Amino acid sequence: MTHYLVTGGSGFIGAALVRRLLNDGHRVRVLDDNSRGHMGRLAGIADSVEFIGGDIRDADTVRTAVRGTDAVLHLAAVNGTRHFYEKPEVVLDVGVRGMLNVLDACRAGGVGTLVLASSSEAYQTPPVVPTPEDVPLVVPDVLNPRYSYGGSKLISELLAVNWGRTGFDRVAIFRPHNVYGPDMGWEHVVPEFVRRAVAAMALSPPRGPVAFPIQGDGTQTRAFVHIDDAVDGIVTVIDKGEHLGVYHVGNPEEVSVGDLARRVVACFGREAEVIAGPPAPGGTGRRCPDIGRLERLGYRPRVPLAEGLPGVVDWYAQRIAGDAPLRAAE
Structure with missing residues (x-):
């Protein structure tokens, strides 16, 4: 049994992942402020989850949430295309400040495993389709607020990888593609x-x-991936992903x-x-992912x-x- 912290655990993907981790016999703590998530997504399992209500941008709250866990699964973010255009400063603040707080808290708490949710938005218009993980990450126009989200994920990947070179046993990144x-x-x-x-x-x-x-x-x-398949892919990254490995989670x-x-x-x-x-x-x-890297770890979309x-x-x-x-x- 592993004790996981899932940030953004009352969100769409986060809540589905929490259910899967509990079903697999793990202990789960959730950090979320329910600004976009809601407790209804944890209906039926709320009593089995340790829930901490708080903002990922608050360093003290994040340190409290991380303390005593074995691994952190960092999914907290402001997603949704409309939000990218309407409140890009919040998108960036949550993405970048949240990532720094998680990294600081993991180091302070001696947590050696971190798995980060990134996004296909980090490379925007891919040069190759189906797209492998090693294409350049790009912000095409800093004046376009749409790229606030992709930019925040690009920065988060840079932070996770470079902080993860020391002080962590394993840091892995997954980029979900149009989960529905x-x-x-x-x-x-x-x-x-x-x-x-x-x-x-x-x-x-x-x-x-x-x-x-x-x-x-x-x-x-x-290319849309059903939530059930997406969770299978994320768990594959959690269980088998290499240190500093980046993996597409999707359906081609x-x-x-x-x-x-x-x-x-x-x-x-x-x-x-x-x-x-x-x-x-x-x-x-x-946009369509090449999922060969994750398939080699045993992942297969089924829906x-x-x-x-x-x-x-x-x-x-x-x-x-x-x-x-x-x-x-x-």
Whole structure:
């Protein structure tokens, strides 16, 4: 049994990871301020988790949370594309100050194992697709607030690797690629498309195509990984990742944004008429991970988009129909 601290443990990925660690017989402590996460994600396991409410930017809180643990899994961050544009200073503050606090606390507490959640946003527009882990990390335009998140992850990787050269037994990094699943928050593409589909169908005749506006022309591609597969990949990094190793966690099943829109609408038994619009400033045309490095450690994604998407669409559609609060801050 290992005693883990999971920062950001009431977030979407963090909470799923906490459940997996408990199921595997480990002891888990969570640090989160619930500014984007919420305790509902820990329903049914809250009594088995030691929860510390606090801000990753507060050094004393982080030191208290790290003390007495065997390993730190650092996932705390401000994700969600809308946040990158609207509050980039907070995105950077949480990302960079939080990383420094975690590193200081690990050294002060004698914690030798650190696993950092980075992001595919750290390399922005990749020069090779499918993309391996050794491509350059890039901030294309410091004036574009979108890159606040990718920049914070780039800096965090630099800090983790270079601090990790001494004073740590093992530091490993994983870069998740478009993780999706129920209760992931509303400011991501899949739940946003569900919300858009529901609104579009309400304004459309009961039969025939549903007008569905998107950003860009729909040819942009992404590769989505179901939360269950993502957690499998993260646990593989935790268990088998090399010291100073960097690993993509994802599913190399590439899909265009236009096709994703059509698939979401098809989950309602309708057909989408995709309508192109202006692209998001700083967006990336194509992104898909090469997961060969993690596959060599035994990882295999098991949930194709065709199987995983309908359940997630249904989860969000039910909450829209039930007038559940649309917690944009999640």
